[in-house]
Amino acid sequence: MIPVVVILVYLAVIAFIGSMAWRRGKENTEDFFLANRSIGPIFFFLSIFATNMTAFAILGSSGQSYRQGIGIYGLMASSSSFVIPLTLFFIGTRLWAIGKKFGHQTQVSFFRDRWECNHIGTVIFALSAAMLVPYMIISIMGGGTVLAGISASPETHEPLIPYEWGCAIVAVVVTLNVFLGGMRGTVWVNILQTILFLCFGAVALAVISQKLPKSFADYMSGLAADEKTRFLVTREKMPPQAFWSYTLIPLSSIMFPHMAIMCFSARRVSAFKQTVVLYPIAILAIWLPCVFLGVLGFAALGRIPDPDGVLLRMLQTYAPVWLAGILGAGIISAVMGSDAHQVLALSTMFTKDVFAHYGGHEKFGERRSVHFARGFIVVVTVIAYLVALALKEKQGIFEIAVRYAFSGFAAMSPVMVAALFWRRSTKWGALAATLFVAAFLVWTALMQTGHKAGDVLWQLGGGKDAVKIFFLNPRGDVAFWNGFMTVVPMVLGSAICVALFSWLTPPPSQPTIAKYFDA
């Protein structure tokens, strides 16, 4: 009961902050979507970090390390700590400058202007929205699952807050926050949320260590000494090809619409300076304790039915109930911080790239555009909530879709690089890359559902000399030659499409090139 009360108080605070932001807001889209491009450096860092960190950073990381061991940190966290700050440094700063100079509020608005195109921008919008929606739905599902897990009775395991209510609470609080406060409300809430979940890991580790029957060293050396569990403290079961492939996945970060839109919101470009330096340290602060606790969970708890719940189970077993509530609020923060940005990003994209672009803004004006955006936020959250309820048992499908989305957004990064750094790039190159990415994602989904692990999808040659180009790996995921992940051919193919089709087609007009590039 106590953890539930703590979390409900926390959620009330979040809703209150949203209402405070409402009072500060102005009725125009620049203010609603980007907080008037006025976010200061510390708020910018905390908010952009919250935008990118989902519940996966806490629950998924510990669950995956429970299954696969310490290699998860190198696979997902340290690769992100290298790639994401670099993309913010090279791409985020340029996006900020272009937004500030030309008033762009979305990536698509920039692409349309940069490549003098209209419907091609709409195609890029459609792919981005299609890849973002499953992510938003799974955030609500994650919220329901977390609240049910935290509120479960230690004896009966029956949740005090059932899944349906948990989803509804998260959806309502996020909607209130975004509906009332827009970007300003979302950023203000992120401050509290990021601080909470940055502290989460270290506090959880310290508290759990006090109650454990044995020391950390005893558990870890026990795992290392046993041949059956040794893989958890090494990477001997992790294919090096997958480990290398994963370094391409964080390229997706800057292509997620909510991350790109955040880049437009900074007051000064210097806000990026602190962000890119602090970002790897923040990743370390969250991921290191969570990955360690996941492995420790295997040693301390043994086999459990739901590995993604290992951290919750460790908290329930080894932390005092009031602290479990605060730590639970930290987990919910990670869920809601990114969910709020996803909802706001979808609303921004629909309002600016569809509604305004196709005449809505001229017809209805600035004030009504904000009303449209708010209406859209309510509608999209209600739909996401209903889907989260209706397809509760098919959560795995959305998890797969999100995995695809990461590869898809990573594969769209060559389009952004071409737009920012290559004068000769054209709209046809961008279209070719977008269609390639979309087709590859559909093909992957079809192959994965129609085949079983081990099936070869395409090979060169036959017999012993056959070279498997695409096949399903033992997990049932489509894999590329020699075991690389599909993100590798996707990024390469997308880059080739942009380059090839840009060379084959006429460049944008000279005035447009002069507008975006110094002589």
Place this chain on the structure above:
Amino acid sequence: MKKLLLFLLVVLVYAAHQDVWNWRKAGPMLFGFLPVGLAYHAAYSIAAALMMAILVKCAWPKGLDKHETASPEPPQSHS
């Protein structure tokens, strides 16, 4: 020369991510409990932060700050 050195720094840090020499090793354990593969990548995150600090100091994109006071021009429609 400065650009080349910075480029090499980024390549070096990227290459250091692929620590094949730690693949099958559990020890030595840092502080007695942190497996070497995990300790290495924790240190890698700190190295990535240092790399970014050097890039910010030595390779910050020039000319972007002039937009800080700019009032945005509305984007043109291509419909």
